[in-house]
Amino acid sequence: AQTVTQSQPEMSVQEAETVTLSCTYDTSESDYYLFWYKQPPSRQMILVIRQEAYKQQNATENRFSVNFQKAAKSFSLKISDSQLGDAAMYFCAYSLGGSEKLVFGKGTKLTVNP
Amino acid sequence: GAVVSQHPSRVICKSGTSVKIECRSLDFQATTMFWYRQFPKQSLMLMATSNEGSKATYEQGVEKDKFLINHASLTLSTLTVTSAHPEDSSFYICSARFGSYNSPLHFGNGTRLTVT
Numbered sequence: 001a002q003t004v005t006q007s008q009p010e011m012s013v014q015e016a017e018t019v020t021l022s023c024t025y026d027t028s029e030s031d032y033y034l035f036w037y038k039q040p041p042s043r044q045m046i047l048v049i050r051q052e053a054y055k056q057q058n059a060t061e062n063r064f065s066v067n068f069q070k071a072a073k074s075f076s077l078k079i080s081d082s083q084l085g086d087a088a089m090y091f092c093a094y095s096l097g098g099s100e101k102l103v104f105g106k107g108t109k110l111t112v113n114p
Numbered sequence: 115g116a117v118v119s120q121h122p123s124r125v126i127c128k129s130g131t132s133v134k135i136e137c138r139s140l141d142f143q144a145t146t147m148f149w150y151r152q153f154p155k156q157s158l159m160l161m162a163t164s165n166e167g168s169k170a171t172y173e174q175g176v177e178k179d180k181f182l183i184n185h186a187s188l189t190l191s192t193l194t195v196t197s198a199h200p201e202d203s204s205f206y207i208c209s210a211r212f213g214s215y216n217s218p219l220h221f222g223n224g225t226r227l228t229v230t
Contacts, residue, residue, distance in 0.1 A: 035218075042223070043205065043207075043223065043224045044221065044223050044224070045158075045207065045209070045221035046221075047218045047219070050218060091157060091158070100146055100148070100163065100211060100219075101148075101160055101163070102148075102158075102160065102209075102219065103160075104157040104158045104159075105157060106156065106157045107156075107157055
């Protein structure tokens with residue numbers, strides 16, 4: 001079974017600084033997708049960034065980028081120039097290619113200090 | 115953009131009663147919707163996949179008779195928690211996909227269910 005592990009229950013960062021959230025996953029498949037979702041206090045799940053496993057290039061979305069290490073099965077999220085609005089729970093997630101199911105990690109609570 | 119609406123956002127019910135939660139795709143048709151459950155400070159756990167016009171597919175350990183799912187149209191899926199008990203108190207979130215199988219999921223705002 002596929003599993004997603006987030007080893008950092010909580011992280012904090014100063015406003016305008018950079019923070020990296022860790023995620024590892026376990027799968028024997030070659031075709032899959034990885035995601036980072038943000039869940040602010042409103043509880044709305046918001047897609048931050050997505051990575052296709054077949055792509056070697058790391059995905060980026062403005063201040064958000066990932067470090068995808070396929071051999072190591074690692075998928076970390078880097079948030080640059082952190083803003084107060086970035087404070088939220090961040091969930092790493094995996095889905096098998098062709099499947100619509102998402103498997104989530106346990107989440108990392110990010111605090112942004114002014 | 116694509117929006118998923120979930121209603122109600124909060125509901126309190128007495129033990130033994132049933133509660134229905136609606137999930138609507140507002141500006142797109144969703145043949146498949148997903149229902150998740152999230153315990154406090156926990157991750158989202160997939161409960162079931164709701165398929166329009168057919169029976170839902172439940173994950174292992176989820177009681178079909180307890181959590182009734184109906185996907186009667188391409189824009190509406192409902193989750194009914196039957197004979198609710200305090201241990202059913204949780205946060206329930208639905209999601210739907212807009213586009214092909216590898217397009218991102220869109221999530222509803224969730225429903226906080228409290229059973230007294």
